[in-house]
Every structure is written in structure tokens, then in C-alpha cells.
Amino acid sequence: MNINILMVVACALLSGVSADENRQERVPAKGFAVYEEKGSFQPFEFTRRAVGDGDVQIEILYAGICHSDLHHVRSEWGKEEYPMVPGHEIVGRVVGVGKDVTSFKVGDMAGVGCMVDSCSECPACVAHKEQYCKDVVLTYHSHDRFHGNELTQGGYSDRIVVAEKFAVKIPQGAHLEKVAPLLCAGITTYSPLRYAGVKKGDKVGVAGFGGLGHMAVQYAVALGAEVTVFDVSEEKRGAASELGAVRYVNVNKPSDFQGLDGSFDFIISTIPSGYDPAMYLKMLKMDGQMAIVGLPAFDKMPTISLASLIFQGNRKVFGSQIGGIRETQEMLDYSVENGIYPWVEMIEADAAAIDEAYRKVLDGAVKFRYVIDMKTMK
Template sequence: METTTVKAYGTEAADAPIHDMEIRRRTLLSTDVEIDILYCGICHSDLHAIKNDWGATSYPVVPGHEIVGRITQVGNEVTRFKVGDLAAIGCIVDSCGHCHQCHQGEEQFCENGWTVVFNSPDKISGGMTYGGFSEKIVAKADYVLKMPENIDLAASAPILCAGITVYSPLKHWKAGPGKKVGIIGIGGLGHMAIKIAKAMGAYVVVFTTSPSKIGDAKALGADEAVLSTDAEQMKVQSGFDMILDTVSARHDVNTYLNALHVDGSLVLVGLPNEPLEIGAFNVVSGRKSFSGSNIGGIAETQEVIDFCAQHNITADIELIKVNEINEAFERLERNDVKYRFVIDIAASKDKN
């Protein structure tokens, strides 16, 4: 297969910094589009990947799965896009397309394995996929999203992962008017969950370990904010229809299970490296559930993009240049960001 050289930013080892490198992208196929990347968000999963925290990283790795840009080429079979359109790519760039889950629009649960935008076996080109820390990307048009012209592109990039990761479970568990929704953690995921759950009409209570974030939670739109390290405050929490757990570190979930209403669910979207322990009586009493959710399919990702545009929801971001990526990862490891880093890829190209 013919390929072209593209400038990217990645690493060859878990203990090596992100740096400039050249990667190969396939030349355009008839069902592909080429996107000139303008912005790419930085997710905690990117940090896990470059550090090989999950033991599955294939080096060299080029992270990035919150990608927005402008289409520069379209294949001759593509009808949904034209050159000049704004477009986006999230986590999924391929799936089998014919299993039950793909037919249901839930490609993230593809029974034959979906292709992640980076560090995933590339079924078309061979080798591994490379993500959005790069100047261009080529992907099947069916896995590319439309971006409205009337939104802040940089601040909308995190919708492609953080946004869909919280929107999908909030929708599935029917967050809305009359529902009491808890959100654990105010980070990249949590701050988007607050905004989206409020836009859905739910009563939103945020749990945080940081006294300094109590005011932040209310400023983001939460109806209440609870300091989860305060036993007296936690003791009176009850009646939640669902609680969305965005924490990616080891923590005690049993207190939150006890705060659920009958038939309520604690839904995990964070990815702790260590197992979480659940007391049997905490789920048996009240027919409660401990559940999980993993991003969303292509149609649902388009849905959350449109929902956020309609409700004027964007992420709170810190826009950085490519030479600040390593510092951003160091700060992300310390949770020193409010609430998402986004790389200005376009600014780096202007200087090439």
C-alpha cells in the first residue's frame, strides 16, 4: 500500500519524552478522508498509553484521540464530506461493520474487535495505528464526525472522548428532569459530566476530595458539591438514581453504593490501575448495580457533538503548543489542570 510521510509527536519508550518524529500514513482510499489536524486533546488514557501502564503499548506510539481539523482530501466514493469541511475523529477508526453491535451503532463493543485510533493493529495498512499528535490523519469516512462551524474548535476537541464517555452513560441511565445524579471527581471527565447532566435537566451533586474544588463544581453548574473526605457530609447522602464515577485511581466505592436509591447504579467510567472492592450487601440491599461504560458508538458521538453545540457546552481547556506536551503530561500526572489540555497542532505547522 502506498504511504506518505507525516510529522508527528510520539515516543519510543515509557521513560522517554514525547518528541518530533515522522510516521507513515496511507494514501487516500476511495472511502477515506484526509484531515489536516488543527487541535488534539490530551486524555488521561494518553498518559497511561505512553507510560505502558496497561502493559499493551506498542512503541513507537503516537497518542491522541480527541482530534478536530479540516478535510483536505476525500475519496471518490465519499458523499458525506467535501474538501474544507470541519471534521473530527475520536477513539474509533474501524470495526467489522457487520456484527450485532456494529449494526446497533455500538462499534465500541464490536464482537470482532474495533480499531482504536492509536496503538491498535491497523487492519488496512498493517502495523499499528497512530493518533492525533500529528499534522494529518487518514481514516474511513464512516468513522469521521461532522463538526459544526459555530463552536470553539479547540474547546470542543475533548467532546470526542471526555464528552462521549460521560454522555453515553448519562443517556443510557436516563439522566434528566426528576433524576438525582452524582458525579465523583472534577477532572476532564467530571467537569464535562456536570455540564452535560445539567443540560439534560438532572439535579447534579458533585463529590470531590479537594476543598478548593467545591466552588469550582458550583461554578460549572452543580446543584450541590460534597467534600467526600468529610464523613458527616457523606453520611447524609442518599436517593441517587445514578452516580457517575470518573476517578482513575484506587478508591472506596462502597460509600457511593450506599447512597444510591433502590435500583440505582454506580457507573464507572474512570480506569483505575488497581481492582476496586465491593461489599456484597452494598449491592444486594436495594437491588443496586455497579456498572461500567466505555465511550460510545459513532452515531452517539455525533449526537453528543450536536448536543453540546446546541447547549453551548465546551470543555474548560488550557491550550498548549507542541513543545509543551511533556510538561503537560507531567502536570496531568499531578492532576494540575483545569480541566483538559488541548494541543494547538495548527500553530506548530505555521512555524514549519
């Protein structure tokens, strides 16, 4: 046996790592990255970590564009590190599995959302709410504490390696090109609706009718609620009605608000820009609930006064961040079973096409989610 191989085996035995693990190679990947704050997308070649015993390697077929991707690319939520490959709405085909993987086999369809790892031990993880783990590893722009602290990169790429427990199964018969946004927009709105106990006959308000809002409408309607949509223009009135909303309020028309104070059981705010939360709080019934899931840029972050909370007593306001992996799987199964999907516009896997999609998202000109067809990447 070659002396170099003997040394590898000896070192592996001393460290508790098998020689096979030592010989594992990192996975080559390519995609699209920005290299600076508010920069344009450029082709980018990099590597993923090696496939471990409990990991799956996924060939990415579709990647959704989320408004939060724009916030990160533009450093609107704080300092970022570059180059950055965004994307946390990922659907693809399993092309490799570690020896301990039991839930997936090569050829299965799998999805990855906003998280790729957590500690598995803290109260949040034990409660299947991994999104609140203090050591959660996000799909991109996050240092992976469990794999050498390397910077994670997202789904605008051709492949990803993720722990089996953070991949979700795509149900049979799913419309794959529409599934990716469910892994963020879907779970972000499904989770607080379920947490709040929205039921048949409830009056629900959806503030903001974009990528998140149009999913909230569909879930609320499916649960039997009477839904009112709030948005800033007339352009989406027809779409709201088509998705089952019974009323559409243009927030720039004061007359549209007549008779709405104290009328809602539940309001979900998906608004990604500055607004007045107290305006919606007063529209809740006594004991009504308001969930806030939209997170604007830090320099446009809304506030709510203590007086608004005290004098609108017994109305409850809570924030919600995506959902745990178990609930994400539940949401995905429910969505496919009930035919609930985002409205998507497909774009090619091309840097210029992604740049143009970002411009349209910023201008509010997308209805309602862009999805990158990663199979078209050259």
C-alpha cells in the same frame, strides 16, 4: 507504455485492485511520540496509509490530552508498543477525500475520536455500538486489521487518514479549539447519562471532577438534574458551583457525607485512580444506577465485593465505554447547540510543552483539559 507500468497494471487486474489504487502513496506525517515506557516526547516523522476510496484525510488543527493517553504512554493498562503517538481527541480540516466519499468535501471540518474502524457486521456494529466490536481499531496503540495490521498512531500529529464512517461532522458555529475533548470526554459521559435515562429532577452524583467529571456535570445539569460533585480537595469547589452543581463533597471530609446514603438516582464514577466503589453504591436510592467510566491503572484497580452488591440489592452497576459513532455525532450536535464545552488550556505543539502538561495532569493541576494547538508545530 513502459514495461514496468504494464506490469503494475497487469498485477492490479489480477488482484482486483485498480492501477490507480496501486499508485497511491502513503501520506507523510509528523508529530510527537514516546519511544519507551514513561519516556519523554520527541519529534517523530512517519507515514499514514494511503487515502482509499472511502477515506478522508484530515489536517489536524487541535488534539486533546486525555488521562487515558497517560495510562497508555506509561504502560499502566498492559504492554504497549513504541514509538507511540497518542491522541484520540482530534479536530481538523478535510484536505482529501476518496472517490466514494459522500459526507465530506475538502474544506469541511471533521473530528475523530477513539476509534477509526470496525467490522461493520457484528451485533455491536449493527446496533451502532462500534466501540464493543471485537475487531474495533482504536485511533492509536492498535493494530489495524483492515489495513495490513499496521500500528495506528494518534492525534498529536499534523494529519490523519480515517474511514469516512468514523469521522464526525463538526457543526457550524462550533468553538473549534474546545471541540476536541468532546470526542472522548464528552461522549464518555453523555452516553451513560442517556442510557440511564437521567431526567429533570433526578439527583445525580458525579464522582471525580476532572476532564470527564466536569463534562458529566454540564450534561446532567442540562438535562435538568440536581448535581452533587465528589472530589478529593477543596480546589474545585468554586468551579463545580459555576458549572451548576448544587453540592460539593470533599471525600476527605467525612462530615460532607452526612445524609447522603440512599439519596441519588444516578451516580457516574469518572475516577482514574484507586477508590472504594461500595462507598458510592450505598448512596444510591433503591433501583438507582451507577455507571463506571473511569479506568484506573491496573495495579490500582478497585474491586467491589459480592456482598456489597447483594446487601445493597436492586441498585444497578454498569460500565460504559465511550459511545458509537452515531451517538458521538448526536452528542456533538447537542453540545454545540446547548453551548456545552470543556474548560480547556491551550498549549503549543512542542515536545517539552506536552511533557509538562502530562506532569500537571498527573498532579491534578489541570482545569480541566489540555488541548494542543497543532497549528503551532514547527
